[in-house]
Amino acid sequence: xxxNRRPETMQRITTPELAQAFIDEQIAEIRAQVGEKxxxxxxxxxxxxxxxxxxxxxxxxxKLVAVHVNHGLxxxxxxxxxxxxxxxxxxxxxxxxxxxxxxxxxxxxxxxxEKKRKIIGKEFIDVFAEEAAKQDGIEFLAQGTIYPDILExxxxxxxxxxxxxxxxxxxxxxxxxVKFLYKDEVRVVGKALGLPDGMVYRQPxxxxxxxxxxxxxxxxxxxxxxxxxxxxxxxxxAAAGLQGKVWQYFTVVPDLKSTGIRDGKRSWxxxxxxxxxxSVDATSATIEEVPYALLGKITARILAEVRGVNRVLYxxxxxxxxxxxxx
Ligand code: XMP
Numbered sequence: 001x002x003x004n005r006r007p008e009t010m011q012r013i014t015t016p017e018l019a020q021a022f023i024d025e026q027i028a029e030i031r032a033q034v035g036e037k038x039x040x041x042x043x044x045x046x047x048x049x050x051x052x053x054x055x056x057x058x059x060x061x062x063k064l065v066a067v068h069v070n071h072g073l074x075x076x077x078x079x080x081x082x083x084x085x086x087x088x089x090x091x092x093x094x095x096x097x098x099x100x101x102x103x104x105x106x107x108x109x110x111x112x113x114e115k116k117r118k119i120i121g122k123e124f125i126d127v128f129a130e131e132a133a134k135q136d137g138i139e140f141l142a143q144g145t146i147y148p149d150i151l152e153x154x155x156x157x158x159x160x161x162x163x164x165x166x167x168x169x170x171x172x173x174x175x176x177x178v179k180f181l182y183k184d185e186v187r188v189v190g191k192a193l194g195l196p197d198g199m200v201y202r203q204p205x206x207x208x209x210x211x212x213x214x215x216x217x218x219x220x221x222x223x224x225x226x227x228x229x230x231x232x233x234x235x236x237x238a239a240a241g242l243q244g245k246v247w248q249y250f251t252v253v254p255d256l257k258s259t260g261i262r263d264g265k266r267s268w269x270x271x272x273x274x275x276x277x278x279s280v281d282a283t284s285a286t287i288e289e290v291p292y293a294l295l296g297k298i299t300a301r302i303l304a305e306v307r308g309v310n311r312v313l314y315x316x317x318x319x320x321x322x323x324x325x326x327x
Pocket of ligand 1: 248
């Protein structure tokens, strides 16, 4: 049976030295496991898959085939960052798949949140499996599984699955170098591997991405409003020193319009809802008390810079009774 228990003797990785010892040990283990064979990895750009990729690149270089699927629901700048860090800086064998039209066409007209998640999950597996089929000689599949994933799946707690989860029909042997690490340890290892802070200290981001923040049936123009407003919120939080302090923050654009005035004429546009919460494990969350002046600045920028938007609202609802995401 597969060993899925963290050894009791394993020391918590809290320092660069402990991280380096872990990295050296994993490089040796990966080499022993895969030898000269090729390994496939779905690289989302999230911290777990990025750390996993960086370890494998150190261990086996170009024999890692990292596939980054752009499903059109990523945040502004994310696909570019994956290419910059992994292809340009780490010289990885990175396959970038532009699947934006494919995903958005499948999602057109679908308003039910669970159907949206299913379509995104299934399409992801299909795209990934197609890329896998184009590769010769792959015998291993690497995954950025971390220890809480193992514990939660034991408990049956995790009701949603990250996009990037194992396509079940791909019958490869697994390589899971960070499977015994807690999130804080993954970050320490990521830092020691030289990954940028923006990747290592990234806030949680749902697998279905901005798709669950563009409420109801996704349209390209409203998705653009989510992406642009999210980028402004992140920029302003970073400028105000809140990045890394607030647990999760994002914008939501509902499928709803209200009247406004723009350029002296009546407008009929969407609102942007801001959400900023603190949590330990996402099972409950409290609201960040964002200073009024900062809310005002973010509002002014969104109204000036994001097309099709005429109002900005701040969501004051804790979890429970609300959930963190809107769908
Ligand atoms: P909720 O909205 O349930 O969210 O309070 C709790 C945490 O989970 C994230 N989330 C998801 N993560 N796939 C994911 O990988 C999903 O479908 C999904 N839905 C919610 C959410 O961002 C929050 O951190």
